[in-house]
Amino acid sequence: MNTLNHFDTPQLELLHRGKVRDSYRAPSGERLIVVTDRLSAFDSVLETPVAHKGAVLNGLAAFWFDKTQHIIPNHVISLLDPNVTLAKEAEPIRVEMVVRNYLTGSMWRGYQSGQRTFSGVTVPDGLTKHQKFPEPIVTPTTKEESDREITPENLVSEGWVSAELYEKMRVKSLELFNFASQWMAERGIILVDTKYEFGLLDGELILIDEIHTPDSSRFWSAEDYAKNLEGVEQIDKEYVRQWLIANKQNGQYPRALTPEVSAEATRRYLDIYERITGAPLPAANDTATGGDVQARLIGNLVQAGIMQKA
CATH class of the missing domain: 3.30.200.20 (Phosphorylase Kinase; domain 1)
Structure with missing residues (x-):
């Protein structure tokens, strides 16, 4: 192909x-x-x-x-x-606005090891894997060689953004997330988490890069989540990540996919496109x-x- x-x-x-x-x-x-x-x-x-x-x-x-x-x-x-x-x-803003509505992924791994505060947001003890938060939370990261968690206060003090600009980005990120969550829910898809990137064009805040794709977001089947909360399968590129983890040797991930895994990844990308757009x-x-x-x-x-x- x-x-x-x-x-x-x-x-x-x-x-x-x-x-x-x-x-x-x-x-x-x-x-x-x-x-x-x-x-x-x-x-x-x-x-x-x-x-x-x-x-x-x-x-x-x-x-x-x-x-x-x-x-x-x-x-x-x-x-x-x-x-x-x-x-x-546009002039890119070197901050990724990560919006999360469920305890999963890297946040769950941190939570398991005892972490309770993520980018300045503190979550309580006693949560379980894939548990939904009462409201979506925003956990920004910097866009550097290796992205790092950072609090809104430190984003401002380190000179990444002004307090006013960060607040605009935070509000718009939640509006985007809530709009897409409702759209996808009507189609049996859960928007688990995602990231947004912004830029400035003639001083105006605009959205850049990508939005709500299988590479920038996690998706779950609502039906699967209802049946198997902790074992729900992601319908995005997590399939490939899990294959790489399962085939890790001597601390190294495979550099290439098998034809079967590549074909299945293609099928999944095409499937989520059709499920979202119709x-x-x-x-x-x-x-x-x-x-x-x-x-x-x-x-x-x-x-x-x-x-x-x-």
């Missing part, structure tokens, strides 16, 4: 190559974001790309950016290809270029006037 692992072109200036996204300068001066099929887990990019993953992330983010414009403006100008977004150039991923049935993602992408960028024919 054809995948987009890397996209390189001498026609465009490379601004940043991330774990999953590559950013280029468009001729208009705007930012061109190419979402690849690379998969990152445990701070490392695996050698095996996952087919359709980039289109799922890009498509779901676009879906949610459109649905949440009434809450906060965002950086999207248009989608030029299932894997490509043309975006406004329609299958259009790019999954693209036959115009014989399934050649890079050829389709270049053709669409040429058509949009971003690139010239080679």
Whole structure:
């Protein structure tokens, strides 16, 4: 199955190559974001790309950016290809706003070891794995080489944001989370936790990066959670993380996925896209270029006037 692992072109200036996204300068001066099929887990990019993953992330983010414009403006100008977004150039705020509604993941691991305060939020003793909080909580982290928990007060004192800006980000994060939680609940999905990233455009706070995707969020099936609270299975990329943990050898995670695990990861990404949007991923049935993602992408960028024919 054809995948987009890397996209390189001498026609465009490379601004940043991330774990999953590559950013280029468009001729208009705007930012061109190419979402690849690379998969990152445990701070490392695996050698095996996952087919359709980039289109799922890009498509779901676009879906949610459109649905949440009434809450906060965002950086999207248009989608030029299932894997490509043309975006406004904003000044990124180096803070991740993590919103949690259940005790799970890294927070649960910390809780098990005795931690009770997370990014300045204190939770009580006696909680159980996957227990729902009375209200969603915000646990910000810094965006550094290794993200770290930090209190709102320290974000301000260390100069990451002003107190006023942090409060705007906190309020908008909760509004976004509550809106998406209700949307997904109506479709049998629990939004467990997620992260939001913001930027400033002409002094205005906007939403950037991605929103409510399987890479930035945890999802559970509401039906599964009701049946098996502590054993509920995540319907996101946690499947791959758990496979890596189960196959760890000599303290090292595998660098590549087996064909079977890669195919199952693809199935799960496509499934969550359809469950959220109500329609299958259009790019999954693209036959115009014989399934050649890079050829389709270049053709669409040429058509949009971003690139010239080679």
